[in-house]
Amino acid sequence: MSSAFPVAIIGGGPAGLMAAEVLAAAGHAVTVFDAKPSVGRKFLLAGKGGLNLTHAEPFAPFLGRFGARAPHIEPLLRAFDADALRAWAAGLGVETFVGTSGRVFPKDLKAAPLLRAWLHRLRAAGVSFAMRHRWRGWTDDGALRFETPDGERLVTPRATLLALGGASWPQLGSDGAWAPWLAARGVDVAPLQPANCGFDVGATAAHPAGPGWSERFATEFAGQPVKPVALAAEGFASRPGEFVITATGIEGSLVYAASSVLREQIARDGRATLQLDLLPQLTAERVLAEVKHPRGSRSLSSHLKSRLHLSPLKLGLLHELLSREQMLDAATLAAALKALPLTLHAARPVAEAISTAGGVRFEALTAELMLSALPGVFVAGEMLDWEAPTGGYLLTASMASGRAAAHGLASFLDRLPA
Numbered sequence: 001m002s003s004a005f006p007v008a009i010i011g012g013g014p015a016g017l018m019a020a021e022v023l024a025a026a027g028h029a030v031t032v033f034d035a036k037p038s039v040g041r042k043f044l045l046a047g048k049g050g051l052n053l054t055h056a057e058p059f060a061p062f063l064g065r066f067g068a069r070a071p072h073i074e075p076l077l078r079a080f081d082a083d084a085l086r087a088w089a090a091g092l093g094v095e096t097f098v099g100t101s102g103r104v105f106p107k108d109l110k111a112a113p114l115l116r117a118w119l120h121r122l123r124a125a126g127v128s129f130a131m132r133h134r135w136r137g138w139t140d141d142g143a144l145r146f147e148t149p150d151g152e153r154l155v156t157p158r159a160t161l162l163a164l165g166g167a168s169w170p171q172l173g174s175d176g177a178w179a180p181w182l183a184a185r186g187v188d189v190a191p192l193q194p195a196n197c198g199f200d201v202g203a204t205a206a207h208p209a210g211p212g213w214s215e216r217f218a219t220e221f222a223g224q225p226v227k228p229v230a231l232a233a234e235g236f237a238s239r240p241g242e243f244v245i246t247a248t249g250i251e252g253s254l255v256y257a258a259s260s261v262l263r264e265q266i267a268r269d270g271r272a273t274l275q276l277d278l279l280p281q282l283t284a285e286r287v288l289a290e291v292k293h294p295r296g297s298r299s300l301s302s303h304l305k306s307r308l309h310l311s312p313l314k315l316g317l318l319h320e321l322l323s324r325e326q327m328l329d330a331a332t333l334a335a336a337l338k339a340l341p342l343t344l345h346a347a348r349p350v351a352e353a354i355s356t357a358g359g360v361r362f363e364a365l366t367a368e369l370m371l372s373a374l375p376g377v378f379v380a381g382e383m384l385d386w387e388a389p390t391g392g393y394l395l396t397a398s399m400a401s402g403r404a405a406a407h408g409l410a411s412f413l414d415r416l417p418a
Contacts, residue, residue: 007031007409008144008157010135012039013174014395015381016163017118018402019409023161024125026410032127033146033155034173035134040115041172042165046395047111053089054082054392056098065393067260069386072362073397080400082392092117103392135164137181158416159376159409163402166356166382167192174382176356186373188364194353195387196394197259198251202271202345206320211345212248217320222247224313229254230277232339235261240280245313249344256354257389263347263357275339278314288334300327308337355394357387368408369401376412380405 007023009016012034020030032039046052055062059081066073086096086104094114095107106114123129133146133153143154165174176192183189203210206217213222227242236258243252255262258274265272279287287308295303304310310318318327321340326332350356360379364372369384371377380401388394 006158007161007413008033008155008159009161009163010034010144011163011165011173011381012036012129013163013165013381013398014040014043015398015402015405016161017122018399019161019163019380019406020122020127021118021125022403022406023410024122024127026406028410028413030127031130033130033133033135033144035132036173037131039119039129039131040111042169042174043115044111045169045172047109050105050109051111051114052103052105052390052392052395053096054085054104054396056082056102056104062393065388065391066386066397067388069362073386073400075367076397076400076404080396080403082396085396085399089114092121101391135178137178138185159378159412161378161380161405161409162383163379163381163405164383166359167350168194168353168356170351174356176350178383179359182360182371182374187371188361190358190361190385192350192356192358193263194347194350195259195263195357196256196354196390197263197350197352198246198249198255198348199259199262199266199272199344200249200346200348202343204320204343205323205326213245214320217316218245218247221245221313221316225252226276226278226313226317228280230280231255231258231274232277233258233261233272233274234265236274238275238277249348250342251348253390259347259389260357260387262344266344266346272344274342274344276317276342278310278317278337278340279308282308284334284338287337288331291334291337292330354390355387356382357385359383359385361385366408368411369405370408370412378405378409378412 006029009020009030009032012032016032020032023030063070063074063077089096092114096104097107098104133148136145136147139145143156146153164178167176179189179192200211201213207214222245225242225244229242230238230240231254232238241254243250243254262272290307293307301315322336360383366372369378381398384401
């Protein structure tokens with residue numbers, strides 16, 4: 001038996017909750033359906049190390065973080081930008097501050113108080129929540145199918161907003177199961193791929209059979225950060241920061257920033273090569289002079305530690321990636337210290353990624369974020385085919401798209417006959 005709902009929002013993440021807020025404020029009866037026992041699980045996980053709400057940089061560079069999809073994201077951010085998000089948080093009683101990197105955080109750095117205040121406001125506005133409702137697509141006559149602890153439930157709303165997330169962290173609810181269901185109904189969906197992800201290294205001098213680090217290097221250094229360092233790659237200008245050694249490769253903020261270009265190179269060429277500047281604070285001339293400085297009876301490692309203050313990890317990287325002959329040639333070694341080549345073999349699986357690239361292409365949507373192939377069905381959040389680095393950009397755009405889709409849905413309902 002099918003039950004009728006005015007508006008069904010599927011997905012209780014930031015995009016879905018923001019859509020519910022907009023629609024409830026406009027006087028629409030809204031029910032949010034989610035597969036999990038509670039909403040906002042990925043939101044809470046993101047706040048474990050300090051909830052990065054948005055970024056304080058000016059609008060133009062902020063928009064530029066969205067790459068080729070910037071023209072499609074721009075109208076969403078014009079309507080709800082970083083300042084608007086901070087004002088929204090303040091309306092919930094959550095003060096924010098700008099960190100030294102420009103990232104914006106709640107004053108207490110926590111996600112839970114903000115989510116609790118938000119849910120309280122949504123419930124007070126009349127939003128209903130249907131938990132443990134896992135969406136399973138549509139019936140032949142267009143009803144929404146939900147798997148629940150009490151069996152299948154069918155729902156026929158006047159309009160539907162999908163905010164199901166991508167395919168990263170599937171244990172928190174976003175498993176990408178929706179992609180083939182939309183594609184089967186004529187929606188153009190770009191393949192889901194890992195974004196803001198780690199990578200596995202290819203063959204190294206110490207492990208020529210590859211892929212991956214040598215056992216000795218991985219055992220000694222996995223989990224340790226490489227800093228300070230600068231990273232450059234084709235299509236990615238040299239940028240300072242840090243990253244982390246993993247058992248099979250690399251991950252961390254600097255790697256995530258370059259992940260889209262690295263992923264595309266691997267898809268094109270079967271591998272990607274980046275260059276690591278292990279001494280970004282020193283000029284190439286200074287490094288060469290220090291490497292050439294007479295070392296007497298000291299070992300090469302002792303010499304590099306003394307003259308260049310190289311950490312054991314950076315020395316380990318040199319021994320992992322350079323041959324003995326390269327290590328003993330002063331010019332080659334000095335050049336490597338400023339541009340150490342590291343070949344990447346593959347991106348880590350999408351389930352491990354922070355976010356997802358791919359999804360519903362904007363070309364499959366109207367300007368109101370409604371699916372052209374499915375009138376009355378709107379899409380928001382990470383389901384859309386866009387990506388951005390970490391730093392608050394993902395959350396801001398997700399919430400902005402939730403607002404935009406909600407306004408589009410409200411306009412759609414206004415056009416329906418009474």
